[in-house]
Amino acid sequence: MTEHPGLMCVARRELRRISERPIYPMLLVVLPLISFALLWIIFSAGTVHDLPMAVIDLDESPPSRRFVRMLDAIPSIAITHRVGSGLDAEELLLSGEIYGAVLIPDDLERNVLRGTTAVVTLYRNSQFMLPSGVIRRDVLATVATLSAGIELHQREARGDSPSQARARFEPIRTERHVLFNPWLNYIYFLVSSLLPAMLQIFIIVASVHAVGVELKDGTSRDWLDAAGGSVTRAVVGKLLPYTITYVIVALFMLSLILKFMGVPRNGDLPALIAGTLLFVFACQGLGTLLAASFANLRLATSAAAFIATPAFAFAGLTFPIDAMPPFASAWAMLLPLTHYLRLLVEQMVHGAPTSVSLPGLSALAGFAVLAPLLAQPRLARVLSDERFWGQK
Structure with a gap:
């Protein structure tokens, strides 16, 4: 029985590819969970001792x-x-x-x-x-x-x-009030930030690989045919299994931070959940844009590593964004992680009103929408042009 082309046809095709290649379960579940566990073990003490x-x-x-x-x-x-x-x-x-x-x-x-x-x-x-x-x-x-x-x-x-x-x-005394994290707990500061930083790397790399491997293997025509010739359905259907899996992993990460690690939730839980979903979509959009722009799996993966790996240093938690040079501060604003970590701090620790986090949510939504739109014309070209196939 011939399968009808469309979004679900592409999604089922991708599920078969995932089951046939061990690298996909590693990127989707195994490596993120291992990285979460390692970070927790390293920083479980919370504060510096001895x-x-x-x-x-x-x-x-x-x-x-x-x-x-x-x-x-x-x-x-x-x-x-x-x-x-x-x-x-x-x-x-x-x-x-x-x-x-x-x-x-x-x-x-x-x-x-x-x-x-x-x-x-x-x-x-x-x-x-x-x-x-x-x-x-x-x-x-x-x-x-x-x-x-x-x-x-x-x-x-x-x-x-x-x-x-x-x-x-002491004629003049100083009275100090530490508003947030008075215990200087590094779980609040580092672990709750490093977990999303690690997850961002896996999402972007997996998205790059999912799209780029079609070009490398020369199967992009089959991929496009499964979508009925629609680039939009091809991309959405291909990324759908990854989206569902990474949303589950990201929500697990959020519950891990709030419940298991004890980081307070002083703000709005729906804003945190919405921001987490948009963070996954934004990282996938960025990965798709990189894969389409380079049309070469090796170069796109290198670019993904170049962007995602040092993203934590630009996120503004270890060094203020306002104090960075103009190029560095502009680069920081072009990274989904920057806006997501700011949202986490605002809604978990600060207990800020949801309105304060609207710019961050809007930025993540912009990444999720604009990156695939920018990738679509280029992707439509490389999927149908045999000159881009088979490049490693």
Whole structure:
């Protein structure tokens, strides 16, 4: 019985191709789930703990020992080495055994008793930005706490009441309110962003491969015939099995972030679901556009990797988009991931009104609609022109 050409004919044809080629189940389900699991295992601690540090205590006095105990009590820091000189600490830093070192001078107690300034020196490897920043923050906070305690004790010894001592020591106080992620939990920051970044790579590459392999194998005429000669039905029917699968995987990813990883949902769930669906459609549209533009599976796959792999760096979470050079900020706005991650932050963490996320939803919808429309004329040409067939 001859199958009637049309969208479902193309979809059934693609399902047969998927079942015959192991790479498709890998791109569709296996690799995304493996990447989700690996990212969760790597960042499951949530916050940074026990960063190894060294201490050079040249004073060996009660104040210096108290300072070392305070440092070691901080969850993010572990005093793993006590060395006798800066050279020893430098060797440990260069070997990567520690992320930082604190040098306590031999006149710390003497200067404290005299009421003069004592200098504690912090050495840190800023090449590792995250541990370096955490160490700097916590060491400075510890120094400030110890200094405040010493100053208050001295003022009280001179006759000030505790309240007077606090007022004179700190006439202007800073009150801080951390609005979002006060625990500095990296699941909120990294994992919830890296999962969509990984998924974007798989969706774009799978879309490129699904279209490009027809040209490489020289089967594009059969593909077009199955669609009754309609390029639109050919593309929609071919991508339909991928769309359904990736929508399920993407919604699973969203539930994983919200339920299993504990990231709050302070905003609108329908906006999150709509954004997730549009994100899948947008990535598929971009992959189709790349496959049509290059009409060469190898080049299109390379272009997909070039665009999708570094997309996280341009998304604005690790470096503000407004502070990027004009070209980089413009490039960021041309990536679906940028708009989707902004939507996730707005609706999961910030709890922003849905109206705030409308520009991001509109951008994703634009990708989903415009990319296939731009690809259609070129795709119509390459599918019917034998010069583009068989190119690897």
